[in-house]
Amino acid sequence: MVGRSLISASELGRDQYEYLFREASKFNKSRPLLGKIVGLAFFEPSTRTYLSFETAAKRLGASVIGFQSEASTSVAKGENLGDTVRMLSSYADLIVMRHKFDGAAKFASSLATVPVINAGDGKHEHPTQALVDLYSIWKKFGGIDGLVYGLLGDLKYSRTINSLLRALDKFQPKKVYLISPPQLRTRQEILEKLKLPYEEVSKVDEVVGELDVMYVTRIQRERFPDEFEYMKVRDSYRVDQRVVQSMKEGSVVMHPLPRVNEIDRRVDGDPRAYYFKQASLAVEIRMALLDWILGGQ
Amino acid sequence: MEGELIVRKIKDGTVIDHIPQGKALLLLRLIGITGAEGYRLAVVSNVESRKMGKKDIIKVEGKELMGYEVELIALVAPTVTINIVRNYEVIEKRKISPPRIVRRLLKCPNNSCITNNDPEATSEFQLINQTPLLLSCSFCETMLNGEQVVKQLLGE
Numbered sequence: 001m002v003g004r005s006l007i008s009a010s011e012l013g014r015d016q017y018e019y020l021f022r023e024a025s026k027f028n029k030s031r032p033l034l035g036k037i038v039g040l041a042f043f044e045p046s047t048r049t050y051l052s053f054e055t056a057a058k059r060l061g062a063s064v065i066g067f068q069s070e071a072s073t074s075v076a077k078g079e080n081l082g083d084t085v086r087m088l089s090s091y092a093d094l095i096v097m098r099h100k101f102d103g104a105a106k107f108a109s110s111l112a113t114v115p116v117i118n119a120g121d122g123k124h125e126h127p128t129q130a131l132v133d134l135y136s137i138w139k140k141f142g143g144i145d146g147l148v149y150g151l152l153g154d155l156k157y158s159r160t161i162n163s164l165l166r167a168l169d170k171f172q173p174k175k176v177y178l179i180s181p182p183q184l185r186t187r188q189e190i191l192e193k194l195k196l197p198y199e200e201v202s203k204v205d206e207v208v209g210e211l212d213v214m215y216v217t218r219i220q221r222e223r224f225p226d227e228f229e230y231m232k233v234r235d236s237y238r239v240d241q242r243v244v245q246s247m248k249e250g251s252v253v254m255h256p257l258p259r260v261n262e263i264d265r266r267v268d269g270d271p272r273a274y275y276f277k278q279a280s281l282a283v284e285i286r287m288a289l290l291d292w293i294l295g296g297q
Numbered sequence: 298m299e300g301e302l303i304v305r306k307i308k309d310g311t312v313i314d315h316i317p318q319g320k321a322l323l324l325l326r327l328i329g330i331t332g333a334e335g336y337r338l339a340v341v342s343n344v345e346s347r348k349m350g351k352k353d354i355i356k357v358e359g360k361e362l363m364g365y366e367v368e369l370i371a372l373v374a375p376t377v378t379i380n381i382v383r384n385y386e387v388i389e390k391r392k393i394s395p396p397r398i399v400r401r402l403l404k405c406p407n408n409s410c411i412t413n414n415d416p417e418a419t420s421e422f423q424l425i426n427q428t429p430l431l432l433s434c435s436f437c438e439t440m441l442n443g444e445q446v447v448k449q450l451l452g453e
Binding site: 080081082099100101102103104106107121122123124188189190 | 407409410411412414415416417418433434435436437438439440
């Protein structure tokens with residue numbers, strides 16, 4: 001992985017995921033990336049991903065340069081993406097990039113002379129979120145195999161779902177339920193490449209008692225043709241205390257965050273609420289990834 | 298060539314054979330031959346073929362097909378064979394197959410693909426399946442099927 005880009009969650013094999021999980025959980029190198037520079041090119045706003053990459057880089061001893069929105073760069077003055085990437089790749093040893101257009105990270109990696117990590121490209125992929133998600137599950141259950149997963153919400157336009165499915169596909173989950181309204185089902189180009197056992201269902205109540213992991217994403221209002229259609233489905237995908245209490249003991253509720261109102265705040269106190277712990281694990285797994293790609297000593 | 302009896306041999310040019318039945322006129326449109334260019338042109342449709350049951354044939358006198366024209370044909374009719382004729386003899390018989398990578402020719406149907414939003418990011422598709430034709434955008438993975446390809450190539 002040294003010197004390589006990471007654009008899609010499908011690029012890592014099971015052994016590589018497990019290597020990163022082990023490294024992240026026992027990371028004890030002292031500032032292995034001292035003298036390196038990590039470029040954070042966030043053309044789209046982000047809180048958690050930006051800050052966790054920045055923290056990870058700094059904890060490894062690297063310096064960080066970058067920006068958090070197009071408005072603060074020359075892109076706002078009309079500079080194109082390619083020129084920004086070329087400039088940044090001559091300053092930094094690695095670029096972490098988020099962009100609103102699908103495929104932007106792959107395009108950037110074709111121009112950059114340093115590795116590019118995709119930190120979210122449109123509705124396409126977000127492979128390091130999948131790393132955070134699987135690492136959180138690995139920490140909780142000691143492994144990824146044999147568990148029953150329920151992915152809930154907007155499965156059509158969610159880049160975290162695409163990457164999570166591709167990462168899960170490297171393991172042997174017992175079953176993956178894809179729970180969404182019919183108009184927000186997972187895209188065919190993602191589904192047809194999967195080998196894992198999955199089933200598409202419309203209602204969370206049908207499967208909630210079976211789940212070890214419930215992974216919630218936001219139902220996006222803007223994806224519906226009209227407000228009435230949105231109102232009809234909204235509440236069937238809201239995770240409240242009633243839903244969580246139907247889950248097994250020892251199961252978890254996860255969310256890539258930020259949440260809006262898809263998880264009732266009263267769920268936060270339930271022992272199954274795992275999303276804040278999940279967010280807190282982002283730094284160490286991203287440390288393991290940066291160290292791996294930059295070949296820290 | 299079973300269509301030979303209907304139209305006489307050409308002296309110099311291209312014979313496009315083994316065209317799927319009914320697709321000859323579509324191929325002509327794809328390679329931009331309208332009839333106004335002055336080439337002697339024969340289009341034979343629905344003739345018997347041992348391999349295909351029925352097939353179409355095109356004969357164009359005075360024109361040898363260029364690489365990109367062959368590529369266009371290969372995308373929508375991979376069964377085709379191209380015969381280059383000089384002085385009444387077939388000097389080259391080419392079986393064609395669609396390119397594994399199609400660059401610049403097609404537009405990604407996904408409006409939020411980087412190739413539709415950055416002047417430097419040119420389109421690129423990978424061949425997923427030959428028959429029926431299926432391509433996948435190398436950047437955002439959006440699929441493009443044969444019908445969409447034909448529509449794009451005809452500018453519809």
